[in-house]
Amino acid sequence: MSFGLAVAGGLWAFHKLLPQKEAPHPKCLVILAHEDWPPYSYLDKDVPSGKSVALVSEIFRRIGIPVEFKCYPFSRALMLLQKGQADAVVDVSYATDRESLLFYTEAQRKANDCMKDALWLSEYVLFAKRTETKSLKFNSLQELIDKKSSIGVNKGYSYTKCLFDAGIKLREYATPELAFNALASGETDFYLLEKNIGIETVQKMGLQEEIAPVDGVVFSKPYMLVFARASQYPGLKRIMEAFYSELHNMRASGELANIMGRTPARDKLAKPQRPLIFVCEEWHPYEYIENGKVAGLDAELVSCIMARLGIPYKIEFYPWSRVVMLLEKGKADAVLSISYKENREKLLHYTEEQRLFAKNGHIPKDFLWLSEYVFFVKKKKLDTIEFSSYEKLKDDGWRIGINNDYSYSSEFPVHALLVAKKYASTEDGFRGLIADEIDLYPMDKIVGLATLREMGLQDSISYIPRILFSKPYLAPFSRFSDYPDIEGVMKRFYAELLRMRESGEYKELYDRHILPLLPRED
Known part of the structure; x- marks a missing residue:
């Protein structure tokens, strides 16, 4: 794959935050991006693409600055920034040793306010051979040290300080592809990468049957667009202020969430050869069989949500003991009408709000x-x-x-x-x-x-x-499912459920199914 491929974008109209009398900028502001970090930044048929590229392009379009994206391996991007051959870099995190290279904002330096000027929040997880992931869960770095495990990492990535201080055996690789190949060959025990990026890369490489993420987040951190100290671009400070101001506006309006939540064509998971299987017992009026057809409140909710996600599915009914057995054996992907219990964590993916209910009694938003x-x-x-x-x-x-x-x-x-x-x-x-x-x-x-x-x-x-x-x-999804990105599907499922609740669609369905059953008040 050739490097340095670029695309120009943006309009020449001026935003009110920039000086109104200043002449149009004679050149594009050069932004460096990862060449293969889907779904955030990557090359798609030699064109810089991805969620971060789309968001940043839209902000610069609004503030009237033409931009040009150039995609490179991250180590080379850092070198170009040092040489003053680029004006900004996208999808980069905060690291103290980068202060001499990049203009970080005060919010980006502060852990408690880090999302204010950020584009998205990462979740770094360990990837391992699929045959081992079902019995694995990340608990602590110390556990990896005790087991003398080796972890693949990427050259130039900052990760988190505790990873390097822990004394874990690390193996460096130039690109995610090289690291995943090393993992598949047994050269390293694990590979640490942002979860969404890892899943996309594994699928692109055709390794989804061999490699999968281990349950449990190692760490999270925000990713940003940051401007280069060595840049000679005119009025860079004013451009920075205008960029972050528009970013704040888009976050407040919900536009940022919409753009970062969209999945570009390349990012869509390859459609599986089978429908996603929900299992449950018959529980009138929520899910049951009527005249040979699946019916009930939950059945209608699932039908609406899965249609919007574009995912084929089936609902199968069994006695409750068999429902649990099918989930344990990976013969089902999700379960309807089950509550949270700590000892079910090893079997099912729960959200943080669902877990907290057991501690504080606050009803989670993502319930059926x-x-x-x-x-x-x-x-x-x-x-x-x-x-x-x-x-x-x-x-x-x-x-x-x-x-x-x-x-x-x-x-x-x-x-x-x-x-x-x-x-x-x-x-x-x-x-x-x-x-x-x-x-x-x-x-x-x-x-x-x-x-x-x-x-x-x-x-x-x-x-x-x-x-x-x-x-x-709830409707948690199985940890033993082999359905592609099952936890991601669950998050999208709950997002649609929340939208139905906010729009009033949920209440209409609930009233139709439930109100006729309630005793009449005299």
Whole structure:
């Protein structure tokens, strides 16, 4: 691949932040970019492309400065900056030893305000052979030292200071391609690279069946456009001020997120040969089979979201124990209507907000629906059961039925109750009530009411109004899935779900599916 390929861009109109009487600049401002850092900056048919290139081009167009991008390996880009042969560089992070080379802003120097003048936030992860990633999770650098692991890194990259101070065995490579080839051949145990860039590069090299990212972020840091101290471009300080001012405006308006969230044609993941598989048990009114077709609130949500993502999918129904087994064996890609539990982390990808719910009780934004668990009971026993406390239920000898592999909640002391029987499904639990195998059956109120109606038992079984606990139900994706960039698909899935909630589409679907099931208030 030839180096130094360039494209000119920008308009000659002047922005109000620049002097109005100044003559148009006679030359393009030269910006250096990575030649192969998809999806941010790369060469596509010899044309500089990518999200960062698109964003920076748009900002300079608005402030009236013509620009020319030149793509090189990063080590050569640093050399050109030192020689004054370029005016700025895109997709570079802050490093103290680059202060003599680049004009960093005060915000870029401060860790607590670093995103103010940044383009995007990276997540650096370890890549390894796919056969090993299922059993691996990054926990600490010390663990890698103890195992005497070797890590591939790129020449000229700053990474993070703790990586170099840790004393880990590092192997340097000139480009990501060389590092991935070394990883595939067994020359190094791991390769450290920004996650999105690594996934794109692996797919471009055709190594997606051999190499995958290890779960767990090693570190994160912002990437920026920074101007060169050796630049002789006229009015560079005013241009810097205008650039960052427009960047702030675009961040505030949401334009920056839209541009950086878009996936250019080259960045799209290669379409897999199979649909993405969601698994679940039948839980009226959220997901169930009706007249041979998948129906329910979650089913409609998934249909809308996956259509917008352009991803084919299937929803398959099984008893809950088998759902868990399929996820563990990598036979399913995602699961509907499951809650967060710490011991499920080894099985499922959860978002940070979903994890925090277990600690602070704050409902995450990326939930499918919110549950309220109650005790269901035969109507003829409703007035005889005094539920003043769980201890009272046990002392009075009331028998409880629960479901296999349900996590319930820490607020619900299953261990302190008289658990008489475990059931494979909600229907089985209600049959147990009718058969007097048990006296009380805990279930989500809406699921219970919908199931009773389907079974024709609504006149025989009711519920105690006291709420046992409430929790959000989610759609996490499997860590054992071999679907391309499964965690990235999950993030895009939740982004669409949030848009549906904000637009009112979610409420329309929810009201249509749920409101008819709620008891009428007298």
